[in-house]
Amino acid sequence: MSHVAPHMEPPVRLSKRDVMPTWKGILVRIAGILLGVALSSLFIVLVTDLNPAEVFTSLFDGCFGTPRRIWNLLQNTAILLCISLAVTPAYKMKFWNIGAEGQVLVGAAATAACMIYFGNTLSPWLLFPLMIISSLFAGMVWGMIPAFFKAYFNTNETLFTLMMNYVATQVIAFLITYWENPKGSNSVGVINSATKAGWLPYLFDKQYLINILVVLALTVVMYIYLKYSKHGYEISVVGESENTARYIGINVKKVILRTMALSGALCGLAGLLLVSGSSHTVSVNTAGGRGFTAILVSWLAKFNPAVMLLTSFLIVFFERGAAQIATSFRMNESLADIITGIILFFIIGSEFFLNYKLNFRHSKKKEG
Amino acid sequence: MDKSTVPAIELRGICKYFGKIVANKNVNLIVEKGEILSILGENGSGKTTLMNMIAGIYLPDEGQIFINGEEASIHSPKDAFTYKIGMIHQHFKLIDVFSAAENIVLGIRTKGKYDLKKEKESIRQICDKYGFLIDLDKKIYEMSVSEKQTVEIVKVLYRGADILILDEPTAVLTPQETVKLFAVMRAMKEDGKSIVIITHKLNEVMEISDRVAVLRKGESVGSVMTKDTNPEELTALMVGKKVELNIERSEPKDCEDRLIIRDLNCRNREGAKVISNVTFTAKSGEIFGIAGIAGSGQRELLESIAGLQKLESGEILYNDPTSGKQENLRNKTPMQIRHLGVRLSFVPEDRLGMGLVGNMDIIDNVMLRSYRKGHSAFLRRKEPKSLAEKIIRDLEVVTPDAKTPVRRLSGGNVQKVLVGREIASAPKVLMVAYPVRGLDINSSYTIYNLLNEQKDAGASIIFVGEDLDVLIALCDRIMVICGGKVSGIVDARTTTKEEIGLLMTQTGGEEQ
Structure with missing residues (x-):
């Protein structure tokens, strides 16, 4: 038939893979990172006249160079991991919560409020429980507001949670002027710097150890919660199919509210760890975009808390390393961002090869 | 050439x-x-x-x-x-x-x-x-x-x-x-x-x-x-071998009124009437067929009974054979219905959209009905696992193992998992909607046999079907609905395809 255009078989075509053995998956991911490193080296050579080897040494140096840097790396990983764990139940339920940033901020603000108002009057035995409860509660409320409107009025949770971030930022901005110390600095300053009231204790003299341990414990709990608890099971069912959930008698509204309460509360906890466990102050940048990065961490790990240990570490590692590159070579911050970007691109790109297979064209004999 | x-x-x-x-x-x-x-x-x-x-x-x-x-x-x-x-x-x-x-x-x-x-x-x-x-x-x-x-x-x-x-x-x-x-x-x-x-x-x-x-x-x-x-x-x-193509139909025995539906009315979200004044009684030990053009209110009717539809008016009365009490299921949630001790099973039309979760494995899907059991906050996968394995064995589900997500199974096997789970709870009322849709001969007969077993065990079965030959061969009584209204209830042993076909288009007034 002449009207049919001759079709060439394309040189490569995609097909979906079966489940890949774990070791092979890990190899693909490592290959992805190596390729990312290679490409960013090329980039470094082409754009700057630096030696890529030196640049990457400085990357490692930035993360592991001194004990302090190692602790900073771990602390940042812990916080990012905490927020990632917090958003995971919501995402598993297909509730697109991009409001972790705001939930962390209100948790941080609640912690700071407790430290400012009760730091010098309550004994630590009362102060810490109060801080924990109020930070959890603040985050929970911030998470439940959009959940309530989603459950009862089917509002769009993505827009709602996003807008709640702005509200949270404004609330903090107001509180900062209100709590300003010293006057005119437009910042809260270190809270209770003299008495250290409400500061999380230094375990074995290590400032961040308690944060790290709390988050590790949380990882285990979250893993068990999602995989082995009835709640976790309900979250999966609601996330996969609301109709099925209704059919077997799950109260969908209740699950949405409960899960977002949990998600928000854990974000609030991250706020507590940030204020009471590390910075001892609060600002609009306290969450520092981690509420968004956490989404990436959670998805990359396919909602598996154990894998999140790895993904959060990886992302913090490159972030901190890249920052070090920028300072030690007096480069623009953007260089660091570009390197992180390239490597992240490859990490995410390897997911593609885990799910799809490339089939190259066989050299077929020509037939009439 | x-x-x-x-x-x-x-x-x-x-x-x-x-x-x-x-x-x-x-x-x-x-x-x-x-x-x-x-x-x-x-x-x-x-x-x-x-x-x-x-x-x-x-x-x-x-x-x-x-x-x-x-x-x-x-x-x-x-x-x-x-x-x-x-x-x-x-x-x-x-x-x-x-x-x-x-x-x-x-x-x-x-x-x-x-x-x-x-x-x-x-x-x-x-x-x-x-x-x-x-x-x-x-x-x-x-x-x-x-x-x-x-x-x-x-x-x-x-x-x-x-x-x-x-x-x-x-x-x-x-x-x-x-x-x-x-x-x-x-x-x-x-x-x-x-x-x-x-x-x-x-x-x-x-x-x-x-x-x-x-x-x-x-x-x-x-x-x-x-x-x-x-x-x-x-x-x-x-x-690849000879298969008997007859559906056995036993005489209903020990019939008592199990489910009494009275003057049921229901509107859909757009406000259109989808069920009007539906009245019927499903008896234990019989298969009660429902025939009708697709979209005549079958889905809404079954969902109403299962507690998934808001009703305008009417009664859904369930006679509990163990306690002898009568419960009204009207406007109760599926959860409340379960709490009343009503053993109601439902195989919905949309298997992967309502009955099962595609991305979960067979064990977790089998667990859907029973996961709440016990006071522990944690799941027990042991019984669901053996039940899943039993379903795979008894119903000859073709699957690599019980840990395979159901969306990877073919249509017939998906249905076997669903029916197997719904039957496992020894239901007193079993509602099935188009249970053999998309199934091959062998699987279809497996399903028919399962329904017959349940009937002989004294369950009241409500069977919404589309193949009139099957409805006539399998059911004891057949209710025909048209445009959400009952246009007749006939004895399956004496009726003909023509009679049902006529009833299917009768009352609505709309010519198809």
Whole structure:
């Protein structure tokens, strides 16, 4: 038939893979990172006249160079991991919560409020429980507001949670002027710097150890919660199919509210760890975009808390390393961002090869 | 070669693998010009996969496709259309928020401005030519399944398809609609178009097709002329052994009123009345059939009983055989119904959308009904695991293991998992909606036998079906509904297909 255009078989075509053995998956991911490193080296050579080897040494140096840097790396990983764990139940339920940033901020603000108002009057035995409860509660409320409107009025949770971030930022901005110390600095300053009231204790003299341990414990709990608890099971069912959930008698509204309460509360906890466990102050940048990065961490790990240990570490590692590159070579911050970007691109790109297979064209004999 | 004797489609040595699973192996198939070819095969025998390769959804891993004698390589449905091949899939590929007309013209690039009015005119011509009744401005989400199918068929015709592939088109149609579809198919055949139809219903195969090609476990086992064969031979070819094609029906015993439905009224979200004044009584130890054109309120009726629909008025009374008490289930949630101790099982029409969770494995799906048991906050997977294994064993579910996500199973196996789970709780009332839709002969009879076992065990079974032959052979009484109203309840042992068919279109006043 002449009207049919001759079709060439394309040189490569995609097909979906079966489940890949774990070791092979890990190899693909490592290959992805190596390729990312290679490409960013090329980039470094082409754009700057630096030696890529030196640049990457400085990357490692930035993360592991001194004990302090190692602790900073771990602390940042812990916080990012905490927020990632917090958003995971919501995402598993297909509730697109991009409001972790705001939930962390209100948790941080609640912690700071407790430290400012009760730091010098309550004994630590009362102060810490109060801080924990109020930070959890603040985050929970911030998470439940959009959940309530989603459950009862089917509002769009993505827009709602996003807008709640702005509200949270404004609330903090107001509180900062209100709590300003010293006057005119437009910042809260270190809270209770003299008495250290409400500061999380230094375990074995290590400032961040308690944060790290709390988050590790949380990882285990979250893993068990999602995989082995009835709640976790309900979250999966609601996330996969609301109709099925209704059919077997799950109260969908209740699950949405409960899960977002949990998600928000854990974000609030991250706020507590940030204020009471590390910075001892609060600002609009306290969450520092981690509420968004956490989404990436959670998805990359396919909602598996154990894998999140790895993904959060990886992302913090490159972030901190890249920052070090920028300072030690007096480069623009953007260089660091570009390197992180390239490597992240490859990490995410390897997911593609885990799910799809490339089939190259066989050299077929020509037939009439 | 003479052009007229060249087959429309010829497949040579087609193989398709999905990972380790062999979907098709060395399939050879010929579709002549101007013939209606039936493709028969059990679930998972690779019929749909094979057709998807002709329609450009999949690419064969090995083998060649010849269209009109020339080797073709079909990489996308678009390519398929340039070869004038169109496929109507089992699961419709329509955009819900678009109107029928918009869906039909979607993806066609025409010269000049996008002019829906003009396009609609030409769509209407096709509809008139073949006698389709369709409201082109109606949105897909407002449509019944059969309306959606009509849109799909018109869509393919609108693109000028010469070779039509229909994947189980009659599964969602009433006898009358099927007759109409067959008339259209014959008209197209007269036009010289080639039609491939996948169906499980042997009587339809015998009625409509010129030739039958049989697939078994992904391989072609040959083809026969329809006039030279019979259902028994076809079944034997398909299954590989002889199968008894009779449904046993036992006499109902110990009948008592189990479920009394009184003056049920229900409106859908748009406010239209979907059930009006439905009254009936389902008895224990019998199979109570419900027949009707698709979308006559069957789904809403069952969902009302299951506690998934808000009712306007009416009573749903359940006589508890153990306590002797009568409970009113009206406007109770599924949870509340369970708490009353009502042993109600429900196999919904939309298996993966409502009954099961596609991404979960068989164990977790079996657990859906029972996971709440006990006061512990944690799940117990031990009993569900053994139940899942029992279902796999007893119902011969084809699956690598119990940890396979159900979406990876074929339609029949998905249904077996669902029915197996619903029966496992020893229900007093078992509601099933189109339980054999898309299932092959063997699986269908497995399901019928299971229903009969439950009936003999004293359950009251409500069976919503579409195949009237099956309804008449399996049920004890059949209620016919039309437009949400009961148009009659007949004794299945004495009724005829014609009587039911008449009742199906009776009261609504709307001519189909």
